[in-house]
Amino acid sequence: MTTQETIKKAVDYAKENNIKNIVVATTTGGNLTYLEDEKDLHIVGVTNVYDQGRNQMLEEIRKHFEEAGMDIVTAGHALSGAERCFSTYFGGYGPIEIVANTLRMFSQGVKVCVEVSTMALDAGKIPYQEKIVAIAGSGRGADTVVLLTPSYTRSILDTKVHKIIEMPE
Template sequence: MIKMEIVYFEKAGDRNTDDTIALAVKRAKEAGIKYVVVASSSGETGVKAAKAFEGTGAKVIVVGHAVGFSKPGVSDAEEKYVNELRSRGVPYVQQTHALSGVERSISRKLGGASRVESIADALRSVVSVGAKVCVEISIMAADGGYVPVDDEIIAIGGTWGGADTACVIKPAHANNFFDLHILEIICMPRDKSRE
């Protein structure tokens, strides 16, 4: 039997960013986890995490929105944050979203929801938006070769900005999605509504 503490935030959102990162650092140190994947569309949360994980021995990988997510041909990343990440040796990954990608194009054009988008919606509804983000960025980091698929990692995600969810995950590639496992929830919001 393993007993672990899970922290539940009263509300979702970026108000929980600093606590989420601190809890993730604590768990990484306890478990000796060497890879941390952080969702950060602008790069700001990624910089906060990179600073917090300095000296822990964990490698931080920041995953942003794919270029064109909000507007065709445009990156949501802010240059000042991406430059700071690079100066710290932290990769900033932008690639096709694992739980939407081409599937979203089909559903937008033809209607309905794809099977892949249904997985994303189920994770959002059943667990939390942040948990869906943690799963997705873990796949994206694995597909980019930034994290091993045979080791546990920590993933940090959020609900509409910042961070409010952290999980220990055994990642997998997109083509082996069902080999991915959420092993632990470190923290997440109880009230998942958007304010």
Template sequence: MILFKTAGEPNTESTLKIAIEEALRTNSKKLLISSSRGYSAEKALAMIPEGIKLIVVTHHVGFKEPDQDEFSAEVKKRLIEAGHVVHTATHALSSVERAFRRKYGGIHAAEIVSDALRLISQGFKVCVEISLMAADAGLVKCDEWVVACGGSSRGLDTAVVIKPANSSRLFELKIGKILCMPSEYDDGHTKDRAVN
């Protein structure tokens, strides 16, 4: 596993390189990435080799403002023309529970799961979530290993080999291995394992 010294955007190309190499070794040849506005998707499109199916998972329309789609229409068009998929969906680990929390307070089960996954890293939580979202849409099978990439706010910094599950079967999801992620741990030797 590669540990990055920092989180987020500076790791996007390194994360994609690691993920693509691993996706080429999987039987599914599928690479899932999260992209809110199109930055990571555009990077992936420039790097993706023939033979890998790129599935870009974006958050739902209205995430920040009602009726607003933050994902770049131009990037979406280029991805689709290249034969890849852009899937816009509600977050599997927050969805309607967020509306209840905002109105009534409290905490809900999906938010507890999200926070537990964030203990590993924000990008790790995103990898799990986009795998659920892609499985719910039928874009990946629940019996195949795929590579998923997520990040911390902007860009990608985490890649995981994962066997997806439908969100209604969350606990059937399997993590094969973590390929890369950011690390806050510094034991004086982290630089030997970290990139950037």
């Protein structure tokens, strides 16, 4: 399934099931281009901190999507972030990295759907305790769609995955 088909499937599911919020993983903004005409849905694009003082989504692209009515969140990864610093420095794995690796047993996209939804909730861009549709991928583009109720990073184990709508085999 192409990125465009995956995103269409997510939008159709959201509309058919009265889900108002879609959270989309996007590094540079590419996945958001397929959602620019969706004015009936609240779209939140989530990108990550790339390096010290660097962001992969250019400021003019961010402004373009914000002017189109989308929210953009840039944050450290919810399922690694500060913990990765310690595991890299001292060796081993911490509990959050174990959660991330467990979600990867389904697919990288499922892990990212949970992660970006948590990041969007932490940033106050989606409502608490409400089902949302999340779109992510295993690299560039999108290949995974999940219906979930995210929880905050501090209570990530309270996140509920209700349905995997699309996932690569």
